[in-house]
Amino acid sequence: MLIKLDMQSRQPIYEQLITKIGEMVLMGQLSQNDQLPSVRSLARDLGVNPNTVQKAYQDLERDGVIYSLVGKGSFISGRTEVIAHLQERQLMKVTQAVLQAKACGIGKDKIQQCVERVYDTDLSREAQEKG
Amino acid sequence: MLIKLDMQSRQPIYEQLITKIGEMVLMGQLSQNDQLPSVRSLARDLGVNPNTVQKAYQDLERDGVIYSLVGKGSFISGRTEVIAHLQERQLMKVTQAVLQAKACGIGKDKIQQCVERVYDTDLSREAQEKG
Amino acid sequence: MLIKLDMQSRQPIYEQLITKIGEMVLMGQLSQNDQLPSVRSLARDLGVNPNTVQKAYQDLERDGVIYSLVGKGSFISGRTEVIAHLQERQLMKVTQAVLQAKACGIGKDKIQQCVERVYDTDLSREAQEKG
Amino acid sequence: MLIKLDMQSRQPIYEQLITKIGEMVLMGQLSQNDQLPSVRSLARDLGVNPNTVQKAYQDLERDGVIYSLVGKGSFISGRTEVIAHLQERQLMKVTQAVLQAKACGIGKDKIQQCVERVYDTDLSREAQEKG
DNA sequence: GTGGTCTAGACCACA
DNA sequence: GTGGTCTAGACCACA
Numbered sequence: 094m095l096i097k098l099d100m101q102s103r104q105p106i107y108e109q110l111i112t113k114i115g116e117m118v119l120m121g122q123l124s125q126n127d128q129l130p131s132v133r134s135l136a137r138d139l140g141v142n143p144n145t146v147q148k149a150y151q152d153l154e155r156d157g158v159i160y161s162l163v164g165k166g167s168f169i170s171g172r173t174e175v176i177a178h179l180q181e182r183q184l185m186k187v188t189q190a191v192l193q194a195k196a197c198g199i200g201k202d203k204i205q206q207c208v209e210r211v212y213d214t215d216l217s218r219e220a221q222e223k224g
Numbered sequence: 225m226l227i228k229l230d231m232q233s234r235q236p237i238y239e240q241l242i243t244k245i246g247e248m249v250l251m252g253q254l255s256q257n258d259q260l261p262s263v264r265s266l267a268r269d270l271g272v273n274p275n276t277v278q279k280a281y282q283d284l285e286r287d288g289v290i291y292s293l294v295g296k297g298s299f300i301s302g303r304t305e306v307i308a309h310l311q312e313r314q315l316m317k318v319t320q321a322v323l324q325a326k327a328c329g330i331g332k333d334k335i336q337q338c339v340e341r342v343y344d345t346d347l348s349r350e351a352q353e354k355g
Numbered sequence: 356m357l358i359k360l361d362m363q364s365r366q367p368i369y370e371q372l373i374t375k376i377g378e379m380v381l382m383g384q385l386s387q388n389d390q391l392p393s394v395r396s397l398a399r400d401l402g403v404n405p406n407t408v409q410k411a412y413q414d415l416e417r418d419g420v421i422y423s424l425v426g427k428g429s430f431i432s433g434r435t436e437v438i439a440h441l442q443e444r445q446l447m448k449v450t451q452a453v454l455q456a457k458a459c460g461i462g463k464d465k466i467q468q469c470v471e472r473v474y475d476t477d478l479s480r481e482a483q484e485k486g
Numbered sequence: 487m488l489i490k491l492d493m494q495s496r497q498p499i500y501e502q503l504i505t506k507i508g509e510m511v512l513m514g515q516l517s518q519n520d521q522l523p524s525v526r527s528l529a530r531d532l533g534v535n536p537n538t539v540q541k542a543y544q545d546l547e548r549d550g551v552i553y554s555l556v557g558k559g560s561f562i563s564g565r566t567e568v569i570a571h572l573q574e575r576q577l578m579k580v581t582q583a584v585l586q587a588k589a590c591g592i593g594k595d596k597i598q599q600c601v602e603r604v605y606d607t608d609l610s611r612e613a614q615e616k617g
Numbered sequence: 618g619t620g621g622t623c624t625a626g627a628c629c630a631c632a
Numbered sequence: 633g634t635g636g637t638c639t640a641g642a643c644c645a646c647a
Contacts, residue, residue: 381590441590446592449597450603454604456580458509459573463601467601469580474597
């Protein structure tokens with residue numbers, strides 16, 4: 094389970110975990126019924142408090158992204174509605190940021206440049222890494 | 225001073241205040257050397273503790289957005305470098321959100337639709353207000 | 356009465372006034388029994404609140420730097436002991452700053468350079484202004 | 487954590503705290519990633535309100551001297567640029583005091599004596615402690 | 618346990 | 633009147 098955490102970030106560790114696991118589901122790196130590492134082993138691997146992983150798993154279960162079987166472990170639910178919901182939520186964040194940007198007097202063109210840069214830069218970076 | 229606070233929000237009150245005043249500066253609703261309402265009067269108007277407004281004002285002063293004179297009041301600094309910095313910071317937030325969206329497998333077109341919607345919606349709202 | 360105030364400074368205006376008048380006494384620009392401008396006229400000239408000038412004059416009188424005659428005005432006392440005391444107090448400030456600098460691990464040589472710079476720079480500046 | 491506060495001082499408690507911790511960093515008594523006492527424990531030890539310590543810690547974090555992790559604690563950042571900046575700021579204070587002294591007609595020799603006294607006195611104090 | 622936010626209210630220096 | 637500091641104490645999210 095390759096997860097990079099930013100310990101200095103203002104974003105709570107448990108939220109970073111939720112985001113990362115959500116991304117792995119959306120990108121197909123985690124599929125229906127795949128088993129997640131146990132709370133303790135993941136906590137050990139990441140060097141964080143088990144409570145933190147526990148909190149992330151609980152939230153993911155509450156949102157239907159994973160399901161837990163007592164004594165067996167935690168698994169990806171893979172329900173399509175959940176996946177759609179994850180993407181919607183992320184789009185909402187973009188909308189919020191753009192709304193605030195507009196409230197700051199930032200023009201549509203600036204935002205569009207910003208979007209272009211993100212999608213173009215990453216494509217070229219992936220090309221480099223593959224090439 | 226028209227400021228709406230969301231008391232239910234996860235975002236702290238003093239941060240909401242900072243954001244709102246920053247927006248008013250960027251939109252030209254507050255200009256250089258304009259006087260802000262006093263800590264106490266704004267606190268009274270918003271129904272929050274003076275300490276909370278004080279914290280917002282002190283953070284704004286540290287960021288160079290306003291300056292405070294004991295015994296006289298708090299005023300907009302209006303330094304251009306500060307204004308530019310405020311906009312950059314907001315653009316960074318958009319970039320972050322878009323980056324995460326991309327990491328979730330959301331396509332460029334979806335983001336662009338989202339941007340269009342934000343800017344078009346507001347235009348129509350302005351049209352309604354004028355018409 | 357040529358006095359330049361820094362309205363943006365953290366140092367209170369009344370303290371700036373006290374310092375400036377003290378300096379003028381020490382530099383011989385104000386001599387024994389010289390009359391000071393009235394509280395109101397000085398406040399008007401400087402664009403500050405009369406209370407502020409009043410407070411400065413009161414402190415100066417308490418320290419024996421000036422004396423006030425009701426209905427006549429305020430005057431320089433010019434007592435030698437007072438002049439010596441003003442200089443001592445300023446030296447104390449230097450000592451305090453140097454003590455803190457030493458507590459910060461700053462070496463004696465750095466401080467000495469700093470002293471040289473102040474005295475050399477100003478001499479050359481005075482030369483330019485006179486020449 | 488040995489910190490002496492002067493409750494009678496005009497200097498605010500939180501500023502005294504900031505100064506003291508800054509000095510300990512500069513003197514190498516606190517090094518990179520060293521953990522500071524928690525807000526509550528330090529407040530208890532010093533007999534002040536936790537909010538006051540909190541304010542000091544937050545200011546130190548904003549200046550890059552320390553970093554705080556919610557749920558874990560506060561730690562020394564140890565960034566060299568920050569350390570250099572702390573010393574520069576202290577030297578500025580010395581320069582200001584010397585400039586004012588000169589404006590008061592105090593000669594260079596008087597200042598130099600004052601510097602000598604500070605650095606010699608402390609050396610003898612260290613000698614006493616060792617001897 | 619940790620840091621962060623907030624209230625209610627006092628007191629201060631300053632203009 | 634103004635901003636700034638501080639206390640006492642509550643509650644929250646997080647690890």
